[in-house]
Amino acid sequence: MLTEIKKRILVIDDESAIRMLLSELLSEAGYLIDLAKDGVDAIKQLNINVHKYDLIILDVHMPGMSGIAFCREIMGRFPGLKGKFLFMIGSLTEDIASFFKENAYTYITKPFTMSGLLSYVNGTIDKKGRQIETEGITWDYANKRREERFHWSTYCTVFNEGIYNAMPLTAKTKDISQNGVKISYVGEPLTSKEMVVINVMSLKLNKDAIVIWSKTVNALNTLAGVRFIEPIQLPQAVIIEQSLR
Structure with a gap:
């Protein structure tokens, strides 16, 4: 053993x-x-x-x-x-x-x-x-998740130990996979390697995660890639909706 x-x-x-x-x-x-x-x-x-x-x-x-x-x-x-x-x-x-x-x-x-x-x-x-x-590869915007990703647009909240502790950040998911999710929101970029808790209400999903990358798209919108600490089991609703596209 x-x-x-x-x-x-x-x-x-x-x-x-x-x-x-x-x-x-x-x-x-x-x-x-x-x-x-x-x-x-x-x-x-x-x-x-x-x-x-x-x-x-x-x-x-x-x-x-x-x-x-x-x-x-x-x-x-x-x-x-x-x-x-x-x-x-x-x-x-x-x-x-x-x-x-x-x-x-x-x-x-x-x-x-x-x-x-x-x-x-x-x-x-x-x-x-x-x-x-991964032989020293740093996960960032250029290093996309390699597993299958599913388009899933729904609202979520993001909690951290800083400014989004008492008042969580409201964001919208762009896609989701077993290992992470991409979100869009109005506000400043999140800090790389920052630990957060992400709550996807429609999926009844509440998971510890880490911010991999975050970048400003325009004067208002920001994108961020968040990676789950432990892989999730994708809800059947996500897979079914993807198959109907």
Whole structure:
């Protein structure tokens, strides 16, 4: 019998209570956890064996070396860690938001629920794993889904941990497949690698997903490609309607 290799996560936070809480939560979820009290401590651990970590969870606001300063330092030394960062932040400033967007980093805002954090963790690790399996291909607008897609125009809502938390984004689906959906909406582009929850009302579908790409079409409309964390079973209604076209 093959033994499943557990994923290993490095948690960096200057508050010991937070480190212990995350360690307990993530260990119960099946992950192996290492802890660091600050950026300097984390760099020492990464220097020993950088390749053993599947994800680095870190606080943005830490004394001495901030989470962003640590990230820049580490990316200069170990560029292979690209895509393995999950930032925790309480207050999102314009500069920090720009840093996340420019580098396509995933982040979760405080306070967050434990189930919400696990969703982000699973999604970020899953996304990085898909990149490795496809020989480094980054999913974007040019890398279309290869599985069969079905035209399905209906309204949906998109939730995230940011501005669309209390008031979800209303969008319209353009197509759907087992692995994802393309949506159209009025508003700013979503952030690549951002974790969201998408609810397609007519299909009674509520799934965790990750934003793969997002682009402005004109002054009003924006398109986005959203990939489900786990493949879905397409409802029969979608398949039947497609066959009648």
